[in-house]
Amino acid sequence: MTSSEPHPSHELLQPANGILPNTFLLGLTFSITVLFFFKFRNVASSKTSSDTNPIPNTIASTSNQDKRMDAIKGIKQAQNAVKETIKGSGATLPYADRLEKPNFGYEDIKVSKILVHPIKSCRGTSVQRCRYTPEGLENDRKWAIIDEKHAVITARDIAKMVLVTPKVEVDESSPYGGFLRISFPKDSGSEEFVVPLKPSGETLSTWKLYVILDVNRSLSITADTNGTTLQMRRIDDISMWGTSLDGYICETPPLMPSASGRSPSTILSEYLEKPVQLVYKGGRPRPCDKTSLFPELEATAVYQDGYPLLVLSEENVEAVEKELRGHVGTQGIEERWATDRIVVER
Numbered sequence: 001m002t003s004s005e006p007h008p009s010h011e012l013l014q015p016a017n018g019i020l021p022n023t024f025l026l027g028l029t030f031s032i033t034v035l036f037f038f039k040f041r042n043v044a045s046s047k048t049s050s051d052t053n054p055i056p057n058t059i060a061s062t063s064n065q066d067k068r069m070d071a072i073k074g075i076k077q078a079q080n081a082v083k084e085t086i087k088g089s090g091a092t093l094p095y096a097d098r099l100e101k102p103n104f105g106y107e108d109i110k111v112s113k114i115l116v117h118p119i120k121s122c123r124g125t126s127v128q129r130c131r132y133t134p135e136g137l138e139n140d141r142k143w144a145i146i147d148e149k150h151a152v153i154t155a156r157d158i159a160k161m162v163l164v165t166p167k168v169e170v171d172e173s174s175p176y177g178g179f180l181r182i183s184f185p186k187d188s189g190s191e192e193f194v195v196p197l198k199p200s201g202e203t204l205s206t207w208k209l210y211v212i213l214d215v216n217r218s219l220s221i222t223a224d225t226n227g228t229t230l231q232m233r234r235i236d237d238i239s240m241w242g243t244s245l246d247g248y249i250c251e252t253p254p255l256m257p258s259a260s261g262r263s264p265s266t267i268l269s270e271y272l273e274k275p276v277q278l279v280y281k282g283g284r285p286r287p288c289d290k291t292s293l294f295p296e297l298e299a300t301a302v303y304q305d306g307y308p309l310l311v312l313s314e315e316n317v318e319a320v321e322k323e324l325r326g327h328v329g330t331q332g333i334e335e336r337w338a339t340d341r342i343v344v345e346r
Helices: 022-044 054-088 096-101 161-162 264-271 314-325
Strands: 114-116 126-127 143-147 167-168 179-183 194-196 209-216 220-222 235-240 241-248 276-281
Touching: 126 167, 126 179, 143 235, 161 235, 194 264
Parallel strands: none
Antiparallel strands: 114 126, 143 276, 167 179, 179 194, 209 220, 235 241, 241 276
16 A cells, blocks of 8 residues: 655755744755765666666666766755855854865765664664665654644644654564554653554555544544444545644554553553644545745655655764854753753654
8 A cells, every 4th residue: 555656856945034043054065975876776776667678778877867966066066055054144153164175075974873763753773774765764654643623733733742652563474564663751651562564455445434422531433323334434534734644543453452442542641641643644646735945845744844854963963062062051052961962862
């Protein structure tokens, strides 16, 4: 029930007033470079459908070379665009000397950490390697939590979502390819449960559209309303940032129920203290917004905020720390930030 989509891209985020915050400018330049890196790799790794006819291969080779040159040209254009934005904002950067350096001085870029967040806004897992799919890192934000109006909930709404820990357990012998095990802080009293990692179309066809009946502390979720079982399998009106998505409300595997026999959504509702449902992204493509730099963009995503891949440079984190140091005691910034470091651990 999942789909294979075009390759992803990145958006240049900019506030409504047209001025970029200093602490984000370098991260944007890095994102631009990564964007073209992936575009370049996708072009370089493409193959023709025929390995026997040399004429199509020759044509494809010439075409790919042109695309490589366009990608390189695009990097330079993106760099110039960022430079103009910076100059127009009047911002002073901690690394301003890099503006005139090739590739902004990032000659030896290394990935220091890869984080996969299976459920949107819940705790991530640091991994040594991960497959990259057209819609982002494998298993990243394939699940989300929605409220009774089918709106996606994030940690902006309920902060303790970040304490929910999803763990990917790959099992090739399983009909689901493995499981996603969800656990909670020990002092919460919430029980862990598992859901299929890669549910088949047959499995998804058995999942009901559940309805929350009791919104009190003792929450319960049922598939029946007035004795009538709801047959609708997929939710088609999940809302997030003005877009409409689809999804299936997760159920535990028949032979692996939770300790109490309760559904995943019931357990999550009790922990978050409000009626919610855990959903798995359906196969309907979710197009990414086109941008001024990429007006012909044809990328799709799942439950990420906007685009399939998120990039943060370590220098960007250091820049945020420096900014915090100068505002300790104001705007609610606690004294501890005079010495504390920002640790990216989710």
